[in-house]
Amino acid sequence: MRHFEEQLQELFKRIVLMGTLAENMIQTAVASMVKRNEALAQEVFAKEDEVNALQVEVDDRAVKLTALQQPMAKDARFLFMASRIGGELERIADQAINICQNTRHAIEYPPIKTLVELPIMAEIAQKMVRDSLSAMIQRDVSIAEKVLVEEKKVDAFRDQIFRTLLTYMMADPRTIQPALSLILIARNLERIGDHATNIAEEVIYWIQGRMFGTAK
């Protein structure tokens, strides 16, 4: 049983490592967008395999531990949480990569004013991911519940950015292509916020045994 506890700790470490990596990818992706810097995008692409490999390892360990040990209710919840949070983090990493791809298209054109709103939205989305992981690491439901509240802010930003860019496109067709890329980036950030919300819900369920099913 001692061995089992150690194995659970190992698994936990892997998720935290995945979270740090995913966070770092978002941060670099947003920097690439703000600084219009292609080299930063390359850094993000370079991390994809590592994140995917970690998710495979997390899933593998969670399933093996379930099969080899008889987990208690709380441990079983932890093992499922580990597997699902691994999935959310892998999706967050995917969104960071999508932000870089959309940035690559956007920076082929002159900058658009709205880029001042996107970084604010990006900040909120990043904070949601950071907080959802802190909630898990500190086993703190109150931090997780803050994340759930933030989600509405991100959605409001997405709508605002969408409307603003739409008016630019209608006014000047030359802005259509870069504006489209920015609209897609806003949606990438929205999805990052959704995944952070899912992680926060998993953490609350893990700690309180409460169940959520409204994954975004």
Add this chain to the structure above:
Amino acid sequence: MRHFEEQLQELFKRIVLMGTLAENMIQTAVASMVKRNEALAQEVFAKEDEVNALQVEVDDRAVKLTALQQPMAKDARFLFMASRIGGELERIADQAINICQNTRHAIEYPPIKTLVELPIMAEIAQKMVRDSLSAMIQRDVSIAEKVLVEEKKVDAFRDQIFRTLLTYMMADPRTIQPALSLILIARNLERIGDHATNIAEEVIYWIQGRMFGTAK
């Protein structure tokens, strides 16, 4: 142990039910788009709670079974698959809802030619979901592997639709708003294809014990 087997069967039934529901939601959402029919969109919105409730139940049963019984490796894999496929199906249902929301915006404007390409893409995405579930029900790896191949088709369609709509928008700004909605629908369909691919990978892992970690 007999009781455990029955419980696993019950869980399996719930996933199949969820899959049927999600499939039905995509079909209705696509019909709503093609027929430009708002009433069909309402039918899809009405099913959201049922899908979410089913996911909660699937997760709940999977975790409880893991905690109450000592699952063998294959059963443990099944329980994790159940939980993860439940998550994918809930996300597929979300995308059906997004298609309806985007359709609602699109039909405020005159139809755009490209709508002939979208239904073909929708057909492929729907077939991918259907096949990924058949692969699970029939425990047939070859069906699951076909789904993985289809994914590239969906991505190619998304790019083609995106390019075509872009030229329309540049040529006539009055098409910008409806075209944007169609671009978003193409992305919704792409994500449905991604989730079907994830389901197919879960099924292959379940049957062969092979591990995937590249969730989309």
